[in-house]
Amino acid sequence: MEGFNFNTPKxxxxxxxxxxxxxxxxQNFNIYMTATGHHEKDSTVKVAIFLNLIGEDGxxxxxxxxxxxxxxxxxxxxxxxxxxxxxxxxxVVYERFVFHKRNQQEGETFEQFYTDLKKLSQTCxxxxxxxxxxxxxxxxxxxxxxxxxxxxxxxxxxLNKVVDYCRAAEISKAQVKTLQHIxxxxxxxxQSSKCVNVSNxxxxxxxxxxxxxxxxxxxxxxxxxxxxxxxxxxxxxKPCRRCGRLNHFAxxxxxxxxxxxxxxxxxxxxxxxxxxxxRNTDAVTKSWREQILVEGKPTDFKLDTGxxxxxxxxxxxxSVDKQFKLQQSDVKLEAYGGFSLDxxxxxxxxxxxxxxxxxxxxxxxxxxxxxxxxLQTCIDLNLVKKVDLxxxxxxxxxxxxxxxxxxxxxxxxxxxxxxxxxxxxxPVAKPxxxxxxxxxxxLKNTLDDLVQKISFLRLMSLLNGSVI
Numbered sequence: 001m002e003g004f005n006f007n008t009p010k011x012x013x014x015x016x017x018x019x020x021x022x023x024x025x026x027q028n029f030n031i032y033m034t035a036t037g038h039h040e041k042d043s044t045v046k047v048a049i050f051l052n053l054i055g056e057d058g059x060x061x062x063x064x065x066x067x068x069x070x071x072x073x074x075x076x077x078x079x080x081x082x083x084x085x086x087x088x089x090x091x092v093v094y095e096r097f098v099f100h101k102r103n104q105q106e107g108e109t110f111e112q113f114y115t116d117l118k119k120l121s122q123t124c125x126x127x128x129x130x131x132x133x134x135x136x137x138x139x140x141x142x143x144x145x146x147x148x149x150x151x152x153x154x155x156x157x158x159l160n161k162v163v164d165y166c167r168a169a170e171i172s173k174a175q176v177k178t179l180q181h182i183x184x185x186x187x188x189x190x191q192s193s194k195c196v197n198v199s200n201x202x203x204x205x206x207x208x209x210x211x212x213x214x215x216x217x218x219x220x221x222x223x224x225x226x227x228x229x230x231x232x233x234x235x236x237x238k239p240c241r242r243c244g245r246l247n248h249f250a251x252x253x254x255x256x257x258x259x260x261x262x263x264x265x266x267x268x269x270x271x272x273x274x275x276x277x278x279r280n281t282d283a284v285t286k287s288w289r290e291q292i293l294v295e296g297k298p299t300d301f302k303l304d305t306g307x308x309x310x311x312x313x314x315x316x317x318x319s320v321d322k323q324f325k326l327q328q329s330d331v332k333l334e335a336y337g338g339f340s341l342d343x344x345x346x347x348x349x350x351x352x353x354x355x356x357x358x359x360x361x362x363x364x365x366x367x368x369x370x371x372x373x374x375l376q377t378c379i380d381l382n383l384v385k386k387v388d389l390x391x392x393x394x395x396x397x398x399x400x401x402x403x404x405x406x407x408x409x410x411x412x413x414x415x416x417x418x419x420x421x422x423x424x425x426x427p428v429a430k431p432x433x434x435x436x437x438x439x440x441x442x443l444k445n446t447l448d449d450l451v452q453k454i455s456f457l458r459l460m461s462l463l464n465g466s467v468i
Contacts, residue, residue, distance in 0.1 A: 011055030
């Protein structure tokens, strides 16, 4: 094996889905040990190689295991301890619930859908029924309704037939689109300045060549994550299920809301960041924003009263004129779906707004995110206030005095009011209503209810031999 350069497995990632990360690391580690011949070495050496490759977090976890010195040299025992930690006892009922809720998403290919279903089924303990469960979930979860109806008509349908039908249907749809696109021009659309690459020297010639040009080549669309021809995006005009905006699917959405920030320190304190958004810099939001001077640099912040920490992107932090050293922080930002945002550290910066000047702790994240001010900082800078009671004007005498012209004399119209009467109609005198119109229906319902009760009492009296 000498002379070969083998790739070492990546360090075990203890964030996100630790169970899946452990399975990948363990598989890559076994391949590496076999390829390099280290699997034949002494158990103590294999433990040292294992701990060297698993990373610092893995070593710290190893130090927390309550095992004897002898077992610390036992390779199989050490791996089993990590196995039990990374793969705790699973809840089969919940795993099957997640499996049966999985449906094919907009813009998702069948292969992606099928692969994810197979991964989910591995934790459901279907055993000999695995193929049947996969078959049923594919038929019930595919997006194509016509294909679903066709599969329901097939006799003796098994998993292999379902997969073949779905793959063939997806390929045939792509081929039909290709055939229909030949010699067909959907339209000529003038390209915007963002799509036309125009230099200062030959601007007029470049624009003339690009406007009206119809490309016949397929490309991978960043709005739907599928391959199609220009102006054939299935996401056009459709709202995103994640952010609600038009012209892209959720699989391509760049808005990721971080619900909470969890600290890994001993106190196990938790912080919430309910509306951290990752988006394009030119996006327009309707949220509250305020410009704050951070170390003398004007910075636009989003005021988030649901956040318990302050967030600042690394790019904005680098733009500050002064040099500040980041302090190490154990705080982790955990987002929807279980994935996390990397943070570089925490720093204390001077913030000025109008006549207020305070020093604020910011968590620096390695992403282009909207700067956020949490609740406590908004209160300290007098940007928001808590209102417990709203009092109205209850001074009746003062109100009457202020509007004296409205409360003096008899109210009259400025002009004369003329009432036209048809003299050919004979006047009729009617008695006053005994019941107001607004109460007539309620009175009728009450009387009908009383009649039913009296009828019931009479019937009971006849059955009992008495008379009412």
